[in-house]
Amino acid sequence: MKTKRNISPVRILLHIVLIIGSFLMVFPFLWTIGSSLKDMTQIFAIPPVWIPNPVVWQNYIDSFNAMPFDRAYWNSFYITAVVVVAQIFTGSMAAYAFAKLKFKGSGVLFILFLATMMIPKQVTMIPLYLIMDQLSWLDTHLPLIIPGALFNAFAVFLLRQFIRGIPRELEEAAIMDGANPIRVYWSVILPLIRPALAAMSIFIFMGTYNNFIDALIYLSSPQNFTVPLLLNNFKGLYVTNWSYMMAGATISVVPVIVVYLFAQRYIIEGITLTGIKG
Amino acid sequence: MQKGNAKWAFFFLTPQLIGLIAFAIIPLVSAFVLSFMKWDGFGERTFVGIQNYVSQFSQSDFWTATYNTILYTILTVPVGLFLALVLAVALNKIKGKEFYRLFFFMPVVTSSVSIAVIWMWILNGDLGILNQVLAMIGIEGPNWLTNTSLVMISIAILSIWWQLGYNMVIFLAGLQGISKSYYEAAEIDGASKTQQFFKITLPMLSPTTFFLTIMAIIGSFQVFDQAFVLTQGGPGKASYTLVYHIYQNAFIDFRFGMSAAAAMILFAAILVITLIQFSLQKRWVYYED
Numbered sequence: 001m002k003t004k005r006n007i008s009p010v011r012i013l014l015h016i017v018l019i020i021g022s023f024l025m026v027f028p029f030l031w032t033i034g035s036s037l038k039d040m041t042q043i044f045a046i047p048p049v050w051i052p053n054p055v056v057w058q059n060y061i062d063s064f065n066a067m068p069f070d071r072a073y074w075n076s077f078y079i080t081a082v083v084v085v086a087q088i089f090t091g092s093m094a095a096y097a098f099a100k101l102k103f104k105g106s107g108v109l110f111i112l113f114l115a116t117m118m119i120p121k122q123v124t125m126i127p128l129y130l131i132m133d134q135l136s137w138l139d140t141h142l143p144l145i146i147p148g149a150l151f152n153a154f155a156v157f158l159l160r161q162f163i164r165g166i167p168r169e170l171e172e173a174a175i176m177d178g179a180n181p182i183r184v185y186w187s188v189i190l191p192l193i194r195p196a197l198a199a200m201s202i203f204i205f206m207g208t209y210n211n212f213i214d215a216l217i218y219l220s221s222p223q224n225f226t227v228p229l230l231l232n233n234f235k236g237l238y239v240t241n242w243s244y245m246m247a248g249a250t251i252s253v254v255p256v257i258v259v260y261l262f263a264q265r266y267i268i269e270g271i272t273l274t275g276i277k278g
Numbered sequence: 279m280q281k282g283n284a285k286w287a288f289f290f291l292t293p294q295l296i297g298l299i300a301f302a303i304i305p306l307v308s309a310f311v312l313s314f315m316k317w318d319g320f321g322e323r324t325f326v327g328i329q330n331y332v333s334q335f336s337q338s339d340f341w342t343a344t345y346n347t348i349l350y351t352i353l354t355v356p357v358g359l360f361l362a363l364v365l366a367v368a369l370n371k372i373k374g375k376e377f378y379r380l381f382f383f384m385p386v387v388t389s390s391v392s393i394a395v396i397w398m399w400i401l402n403g404d405l406g407i408l409n410q411v412l413a414m415i416g417i418e419g420p421n422w423l424t425n426t427s428l429v430m431i432s433i434a435i436l437s438i439w440w441q442l443g444y445n446m447v448i449f450l451a452g453l454q455g456i457s458k459s460y461y462e463a464a465e466i467d468g469a470s471k472t473q474q475f476f477k478i479t480l481p482m483l484s485p486t487t488f489f490l491t492i493m494a495i496i497g498s499f500q501v502f503d504q505a506f507v508l509t510q511g512g513p514g515k516a517s518y519t520l521v522y523h524i525y526q527n528a529f530i531d532f533r534f535g536m537s538a539a540a541a542m543i544l545f546a547a548i549l550v551i552t553l554i555q556f557s558l559q560k561r562w563v564y565y566e567d
Contacts, residue, residue: 014368021365022381025439029384031407032396048410094294103287113294116302120500120548122524123541126534127308128301130319151297181286210389212503213521217529228391232507235395242399249395253388260387261380268383268447275448275489 029253036060036246043242059247066237066244069251071223072230079144079226080208084201086149091200092193095159096185100171110160113153121213129217143218144226148208155200158274162196163189199270206271209256227252313538320532330539340540342515343523346430346505350519351498353434354441359490361438362445367479369446370453379450383443390440390503397436398423398508423509426516433504433517441497445490452486453479481564488563492555499548520544 035043036059037052063069097103098110132143166189174184190197215229225233231252238244260267288295313330317323334340365382369375385393400406401422409419422432460478469477480487502521505511511518511526518526524544528537 011372014372015374018365018368018372018378022378025381025384025443028396028400028439031400035399044405046405046410047414048407090293090297093290097287097290101283101287101290103284106287109291113298116298116306118549118552119302119306120496120541120545122500122521123309123538123545124302124305125524126528126538126541127305127312129528130308130534131300131305147297147301149297150293151301152294153298153302156294181290185290206387210391212389212391212507213525216506217525228389231389231391231395235398235507242402242405245395246399249392249399252392253396256387256389257384260384264380264383265376267387268379271386271444272447272451275444276451276486 029257032246032249032253036243036250038243040243056243059243060251063234063244063247063251067230067234067248068223068225069227069230069248072225072227073255075141075224076209076226076228079141080205082145083148083208084204086145087152087155087204088197088201090150091152091155092159092163092190092197093185094156095163096181096189098156099160099163099166100184100189101181113156116153117157125213125217132218138218139220139224140218141224144208144211144214148204152204154274155204158200159193159196162193166192196273198266199273202267202270203274309538309541312535313542315535315538317534318532319534323535326535330535331543333536334539334543339515339518339526340523343518343520346516346518347499347501347520349430350434350437350501351495353431354437354498355491355494357434358438358441359445359487359494362442362490363449363483363487365442365446366449366453367475369450379443379447382446385440386443388440391507393436393440394504394507397432401432401436424513426513429509429513429517433501433508436508437501437504441494445494448490449483449486452483456482482566484563485565488555488559492552495551495555496548499544499551 034050034052037055037057038049038059039054039056042049042052094113098106098113128143128147132138135142137143170188170192171184174188179187210228211226212228212232215226216232219225219229222230222233231248234248235245238248314325314327315323316326316329369378372378400408403409403419403421403424406419406422408422412419420428422428456479460482461474464474464478500521501519502525505517505519505522506525509517511522520540521544524537524540527533527540
């Protein structure tokens with residue numbers, strides 16, 4: 001079937017609607033960046049000033065001086081990195097056991113894993129807080145790292161789906177050569193599920209990086225804050241100083257958007273994959 | 279080989295098994311037990327039976343929170359999914375799909391706190407750009423965030439904006455999974471585009487719609503970040519949600535038993551709604567095989 005090449009009015013209308021839609025998606029970000037570069041006169045101007053003039057870079061210097069954004073970035077980044085890397089191994093190990101190693105109780109245990117996905121995090125949040133308190137882990141990053149690194153039922157489920165799809169012959173060839181399960185896991189399974197691991201990593205990265213409520217309940221010293229928590233506190237301090245607040249928002253958002261622009265295909269495909277398989 | 283499997287399985291499962299026990303099972307059981315206790319976090323824990331549940335159900339704050347949460351769900355889920363579906367259908371076969379997708383997905387990667395701060399400025403009653411633009415076309419914009427009857431709508435708007443791209447790409451993937459042969463057959467039978475949409479696209483997409491509805495409802499019952507950052511549950515209690523109530527009970531009022539009871543109620547509500555959806559699915563969800 002050949003599609004017709006003529007441009008129909010419906011198509012043009014559709015493109016116009018989509019362009020307006022795209023603009024509405026991007027405008028809040030542009031407006032934030034714009035506002036972050038204005039002085040108070042421009043912020044209060046009616047009608048609004050669309051392009052800042054003069055451009056006030058000082059807002060950024062002041063924001064960085066007021067709050068340790070660089071420190072927060074480092075905290076957020078390393079917490080997320082540790083959780084993701086740990087989950088790549090712990091998640092795929094458990095997934096491998098469920099997918100390929102037949103053992104008694106495997107089915108029941110797997111259902112138990114799945115069932116925990118139904119528990120809203122607010123239920124376990126309070127006892128976990130009390131446990132972390134007992135361990136003297138409050139105001140450290142451990143409550144944000146350890147649970148995420150050791151337990152993720154969704155990751156186990158997702159990776160199990162992929163590992164089940166690996167043909168038996170591939171492992172059997174390795175087993176014939178005398179490889180034990182560790183060797184099979186390391187040199188057969190892990191390399192084959194790299195796309196699934198990438199998708200899972202993106203998913204966990206976003207969830208961990210943007211986690212607000214845990215940071216809110218566990219962290220109290222500003223030098224320990226993650227980016228979302230720092231931005232929330234920054235907002236509390238400068239609630240009427242809109243250029244500072246928008247500078248803070250820009251500092252929090254722009255690096256993420258830049259990464260997104262470079263890796264958008266992988267990010268969108270990864271998220272789609274976790275969504276469909278889940 | 280078969281014999282040693284249990285040993286190996288245990289080895290591979292150990293990290294996640296520790297996690298399962300320490301961060302899911304023990305906390306779940308503790309939360310359940312705690313919900314029958316009175317405890318301020320420091321003194322004695324006393325067993326009070328179902329007292330916490332009774333107190334929750336007789337407390338106006340709890341009902342305000344429930345009302346706001348349900349309102350948020352009603353405002354965000356149908357509109358959010360409908361818009362995402364329309365967008366996905368529009369994008370499915372259009373030139374420049376990747377280009378548009380790039381923009382619509384952009385808010386998804388940003389954190390709830392940044393989204394809230396950004397929209398706090400946009401929705402500001404006096405200086406916000408939304409009201410300024412409305413003023414240009416002669417409409418006097420309301421106080422989006424300080425008006426009791428509008429605040430949940432405002433939070434719903436920004437949340438729909440935030441999640442639209444996610445729902446859209448999942449719908450798009452679902453659309454791409456529909457075999458072309460159905461449309462070709464319908465074309466030969468002389469079915470119009472509208473008929474094709476209702477008789478092929480919607481039924482074939484129903485598993486995706488089902489998945490997204492379940493996830494969206496579960497997510498909307500747990501709304502907190504936006505309300506906390508944007509309005510601190512206010513004005514008054516107008517944007518006070520169930521998770522806010524749980525947070526408030528535990529970490530502001532130090533009534534851990536009460537908070538645990540509220541969390542268990544939330545859990546039960548999510549469970550019941552999800553089960554109802556699963557039991558209703560055979561009426562409208564169509565699985566190919």
